[in-house]
Amino acid sequence: MLTVALHTLRSRWTTFTGSFVALSLGVALLTVTGLALASSSAAPDRAPERFAAAPVVVQGQDTLRVPTPVGDRTEKLARPRAVPAGTVAVLRRLGRVVEDRSFPVRVAGGPGERTEDWPGDLVGHPWSVAAFAPYEIAAGRAPRAAGEVVVSGGWAAPGERLRTDRGVVEVVGTVPDRGFENAVFYTDAQAARLSPVSLQLVVEADPSAVREAVRGDAGVRVLTGDDRRDADARPERDREALTAMNALFGTAGGVTAFVSVFVVASTFAFAVAQRRREFGLLRTAGATPGQVRRTVLAEGLAVGVLASAAGCALGSYGAPHLAAWVVDEGLAPAWFTIGDHTWPYHAAFWTGLLVALGGVVAASWRAGRTAPAQALREASMEARGMTRGRWLCGVALLLTALVTLTVALVDNPGELLHRKTYVSRPMLLISAAALLAPVVVRPLTRLLTWLPARLPGAAGMLVRENASAGARRTAAVAAPVLVTVALAGSLLGATATLNEAGATQVRARTAADFVVTAPDDTGFDAATVNRLRAVPGAAAVSPASPTAVYILEEDVALIGSEARAVADPAALAATTRLPLAAGKVTDLDDGSIIVNEEWERHSVGERVRVWLGDGTERTLRIAAVMPTGTGDNGVYVTSANAPGAPVDRVDVTVAAGSDADAVAEALRGAVGPAGGQVSDRVAWLASAHPETGTTTRAGLLLVLGIALLYTGISLVNTMVMATSDRTRDLAALRLAGATRWQVLRLTGAESLTVVAVGAVLGLVVAVLNLAGMWGALRLLSVHSTPDLPWTALAGVIGTCAVLAVIASVLPAALALRRRAVRLAGARE
Structure with missing residues (x-):
């Protein structure tokens, strides 16, 4: 039967070439996605960047930890806490303490955009933390006055004056670009005015003494060695990128496996179904049903082994190209490459071989049990398809x-x-x-x-x-x-x-005539919000802040929900048509909360135990309930339950009889110093249209x-x-x-x-x-x-x-x- 199978492969090469190509391509795709998935399963150890030369970094509480019957549950806080002032005072007695501050900086002519001459994504820091990267002056000098800055890279030179959202500044020095940020260094005093809250600090002292000093402060972390990486900007970005890539390659691998199995099985079954006349001749010549089946299986085994091996070789060639593509598209960190893994080859090879054999089993069984005369009769017409x-x-x-x-x-x-x-x-x-x-x-x-x-x-x-x-x-x-x-x-x-x-x-949901949005994460200050409230012709002005609320469901699952904090529920009701399943928006107060039906407890009047964005525990009454929607119907609380959350959006309605154009102009004047964007309802809906x-x-x-x-x-x-x-x-x-x-x-x-x-x-x-x-x-x-x-x-x-x-x-x-x-x- 093996000899017959080899002769058949040679004589019907056209049919088997199609099966070979289909199977080898499927195995290649499985190999590529498997190698990519294996390579994205773990990030390499990364050294600290901004604090590579810092002896000790102390961070305030940034994680909510809730004990449960099955162990502690944790969630990242939306509003991390600063290191307590008393602790800072104790640390100053141990050695020099440098408070770190980070805030976005925008330059006139290029806010939020990268060009050949402007790197974009500028971030401000106090000059005293530059030594911990370490940065060293390459040209000029350090800043000494409020209007002086030092920049990283070569996008600006000493002597240039820049118009920023933080005011006009003069570049007095530059430092080499270290590759992980585009920094603008201010004096320590000016940085403290621009960003009053410091969430982490560097202590030049013995690490054991620092740990002893913060021992009684829940949530305060002492970072040394490689742990200082957690003090860099968005230390979780590599983990997030890996998680996204795992989902990407996992989905691609699953669909690839499905499509390849589906198409290869169909191709093999069709190839076998074409050969009914051959099976009839073999049966007439005296071949037993078992011999016919073994012949077909031998053919499938030969094609499967060769095609699977070829697919593995092709996949090893294509995997680096896929890695380069995901890096170029910004889907993976720059360090991402295909590692040295063997299990994807085994998985792809044996999957291909099993698919090849599986594709011919059903057809070979049917061919083997057909009588000779019946087989010849069926060869002249198509067999029943089902x-x-x-x-x-x-x-x-x-x-x-x-x-x-x-x-x-x-x-x-x-x-x-x-x-x-x-x-x-x-x-x-x-x-x-x-x-x-x-x-x-x-x-x-x-x-x-x-x-x-x-x-x-x-x-x-x-x-x-x-x-x-x-x-x-x-x-x-x-x-x-x-x-x-x-x-x-x-x-x-x-x-x-x-x-x-x-x-x-x-x-x-949008009932506002105008929506005013902040230019960055720092939001609007109280003075800007007050100017917006004082605009003539504005009937309702509703400032809102982004925050989060955490709840423990079934005593074991700590779940975080995105939330909006509003200063005036009546203004919210006038500017926003919240979809409600029960309750009223105007019933919201400092002791209540608006939830959605996804919550375990979602009846109006019930009291729920929650943790606010900064980790503060509260028990709030449910004032209203929203339907689930597409998942964007979050939670609403009052500003009293979102301490420190910046106002990032202000909804405004125009009073009856007022000139909308005049109100719009007044709103632009009110947010001018803060750099906010004023959009009418049509423009806001266009900009807020969800995109993939x-x-x-x-x-x-x-x-x-x-x-x-x-x-x-x-x-x-x-x-x-x-x-x-x-x-x-x-x-x-x-x-x-x-x-x-x-x-x-x-x-x-x-x-x-x-x-x-x-x-x-x-x-x-x-x-x-x-x-x-x-x-x-x-x-x-x-x-x-x-x-x-x-x-x-x-x-x-x-x-x-x-x-x-x-x-x-x-x-x-x-x-x-x-x-x-x-x-x-x-x-x-």
């Missing part, structure tokens, strides 16, 4: 998809809005649609070709009959198109639908790019296999009098029909997925409509159509170069 196993699997997957969707809608509709859910859920429906495709291919093909079949000439009728008669072949060729269209419609449609739902919420995040967008593009590349190649392979299998049909058409160009046009038309079948099935899957998401949004009180990405879908379908036509017409043209009589005698 076996009992296919029926059972297809119906089971369809029911599983529908039942899980129903359960989610009833039990937790918000789950359907999560990225992991809307990425994974389409796979159930795609698998079910592919398995059940032969059932609908014939009626769908007849429907799509109804009009062409009634046009003059026989071409339309032949297209209809050929495509509908070969239902199994049509379903196999349409499978790659189904996968690509369904994934593109489901994934891009899900993000577009969520964005539109978020925009709908913002529109429904960079990581999510890149992840979707990566997933869809992999799917399109893989299914495109699979589509070409399957079309070549299907066309090469129809040489007799082409010969019959030529002998019946059809010209060469008529046969080629007919072949291209059949390919377009098959692509249309796959596109329709894929659209049905995408619509069903988005319908589930639409139902979830309706249950969450968000009344928006699903959004199908028609432009992207048209591009995907058009690409599939071009590939299908080329992959079918070109082999047919090559085959037609032989004489029709020779084609008629060609092996099927």
Whole structure:
């Protein structure tokens, strides 16, 4: 049987080449994503940056720690606390204490933007902390007066005057760029005026003495050695980047595994199904069912081993290119590279081999149990497309998809809005649609070709009959198109639908005529807020601050919720239409809170134990309850329950009879010194329209790019296999009098029909997925409509159509170069 298998591989190289390419590409993609996932599983040890030369750094409390029956639970505080003044006084007796301050700085002409001459993202510090990086003067001198600064890098030179949001300053010195920040150093006194609160400080003393001095202060941390890295700006950025990359590569790997298994199994099954005549001849020659099965399995094993090995080699070449892409796109830190890992190769190789064997098992079993005469009889016509196993699997997957969707809608509709859910859920429906495709291919093909079949000439009728008669072949060729269209419609449609739902919420919630936003995280000071309140013609002025509230649910889970703090609930009610399920906005006071239905306890009047943004524990009464929405319906408290939170937004309504343009001009004058932005309602809604995040967008593009590349190649392979299998049909058409160009046009038309079948099935899957998401949004009180990405879908379908036509017409043209009589005698 092994000899027969090797001879078969050599004689039917066209069929097995398609299977080899499909499998090797799938293994390569699994290898690439596996290597990337393994390399992003842990960050390398990073040395301290800003405080590399500091002996000891002391930080105030930045973590909330709550004891529970199963251990302490922790969350990062939204408003970290400063080191207590008494502790600072004790530390000063141990040695020199330098208070660190960091605040954003913007330069006129380039706020928030990077250009060739301006680095952007400037951050201010007191000059005394520069020595701990260490920074050293490269040109000029240190700052001595309030209007003098030292900058890092070469974007400004000594003697230049800069207009900043902190006033006009003169550059008196520069320090070399250290690569981790664009710093502006002020005098210590000026930095203290610009940023009064210091959250961490450097102590030049013995570390053990410092630890002893802060022993009684809960939450205060003493950082030495590599732990000083935690005092750098956003020390968690590497961990966040790794978490995002793990999610990105995990999603890409999961979709890659699904698409590769799906397409490879379909390709192998189709390749085996083409060979019914061979199986019939083998059975007639005396081969036993077991020998036929072993022959097919040996062929699958040979192709699987070679293709899996080739895929691993190809993946090792492609993985560094993927790493370079994610770094260039800003999705990964600059240090990210592909590490030396072996398990991704094993996982990809054995997965590919198992898929290859799994793809031929069912077909080989069916071929082996068929009687010789029956096999020869079936060789002249296509076997029934639906076996009992296919029926059972297809119906089971369809029911599983529908039942899980129903359960989610009833039990937790918000789950359907999560990225992991809307990425994974389409796979159930795609698998079910592919398995059940032969059932609908014939009626769908007849429907799509109804009009062409009634046009003059026989071409339309032949297209209809050929495509509908070969239902199994049509379903196999349409499978790659189904996968690509369904994934593109489901994934891009899900993000577009969520964005539109978020925009709908913002529109429904915004009642203000003008929205004033702060230029940076420092927010508006009290003087600016008072000037805004005093603007003539403003009926209601509602300043709000970002904060957070933490709650312990079920005594074991510490959960943080984003919150907004408002100074005047009545002004909030006038400028914002909060969606309420119960209660009133005006009932909010310093002893109450507005929550949403996601909270474990969400009945008006109930009292809940919470921790505020700075870690202060409070018990508050629930004044009102909001529906869940898309997850953006957070929590509202009063400003008294958000100590230290800066005002970042002020909503303003215009009094009846007042001139809106005059109010807008007065608002701009009021925020002028602070650099705020005044937007009318239309402009604010346009700027606040939700957009897909960079990581999510890149992840979707990566997933869809992999799917399109893989299914495109699979589509070409399957079309070549299907066309090469129809040489007799082409010969019959030529002998019946059809010209060469008529046969080629007919072949291209059949390919377009098959692509249309796959596109329709894929659209049905995408619509069903988005319908589930639409139902979830309706249950969450968000009344928006699903959004199908028609432009992207048209591009995907058009690409599939071009590939299908080329992959079918070109082999047919090559085959037609032989004489029709020779084609008629060609092996099927």
